[in-house]
Amino acid sequence: MTDQINAAGARLNEPAPAFDAPTTHGRKTLQDYRGKWLVLFSHPADFTPVCTTEFIAFAKKQSDFNALNTELLGLSIDSHYSHIAWMLNIKEKFGVEIKFPIIADLNMAVAQAYGMIQPGASDTAAVRATFLIDPEGVLRAMVYYPMNAGRSVDEIYRLLVAMQTADENKCAMPENWKPGDPVIVPTPATPEAAMARAGEGYDTVDWYFSTRAL
Numbered sequence: 001m002t003d004q005i006n007a008a009g010a011r012l013n014e015p016a017p018a019f020d021a022p023t024t025h026g027r028k029t030l031q032d033y034r035g036k037w038l039v040l041f042s043h044p045a046d047f048t049p050v051c052t053t054e055f056i057a058f059a060k061k062q063s064d065f066n067a068l069n070t071e072l073l074g075l076s077i078d079s080h081y082s083h084i085a086w087m088l089n090i091k092e093k094f095g096v097e098i099k100f101p102i103i104a105d106l107n108m109a110v111a112q113a114y115g116m117i118q119p120g121a122s123d124t125a126a127v128r129a130t131f132l133i134d135p136e137g138v139l140r141a142m143v144y145y146p147m148n149a150g151r152s153v154d155e156i157y158r159l160l161v162a163m164q165t166a167d168e169n170k171c172a173m174p175e176n177w178k179p180g181d182p183v184i185v186p187t188p189a190t191p192e193a194a195m196a197r198a199g200e201g202y203d204t205v206d207w208y209f210s211t212r213a214l
Contacts, residue, residue: 031137
């Protein structure tokens with residue numbers, strides 16, 4: 001079976017590009033993750049030090065992601081057997097087991113569909129891209145890091161928590177929001193609503209900026 005890819009590209013708040021790809025856990029499709037959140041992340045190459053630190057961090061955080069109905073799925077333009085050898089090496093040398101699947105994207109089909117290949121960085125390796133896809137298959141966030149600096153797995157987790165909480169409570173999140181912090185109330189859409197905002201019981205600085213506790 002050849003990889004099936006939606007060539008439309010990856011855009012926020014649109015359906016994520018479909019894929020059907022070989023992984024270390026058998027073939028995986030985007031449809032397999034329906035009903036769950038998915039963190040799809042690419043790395044430049046197996047057996048490289050920065051990527052190794054990232055995979056260790058994702059592995060250590062996997063149970064926290066799973067508790068939020070979220071699965072992890074890695075990707076690089078390396079072979080299936082390279083992935084297996086690297087996973088075994090990480091377990092042997094670092095004592096960390098990689099339990100999530102890794103896509104072997106040798107033909108770069110998934111990487112091209114998601115925009116993981118950045119010619120300014122490399123024509124033959126996927127950059128450090130992370131995509132958060134919701135249970136309906138909609139792409140909700142994209143985060144890119146350069147080849148020479150590892151991403152923050154804690155920040156990706158924080159972003160996931162913030163988006164899930166915002167969806168559930170119909171609010172927005174301020175900079176670096178964490179559970180327990182106030183959230184932002186939607187801005188009034190009419191002059192009448194703006195005039196009434198001060199009396200609605202929120203912590204209001206001005207009509208366009210109000211917060212509340214959850």
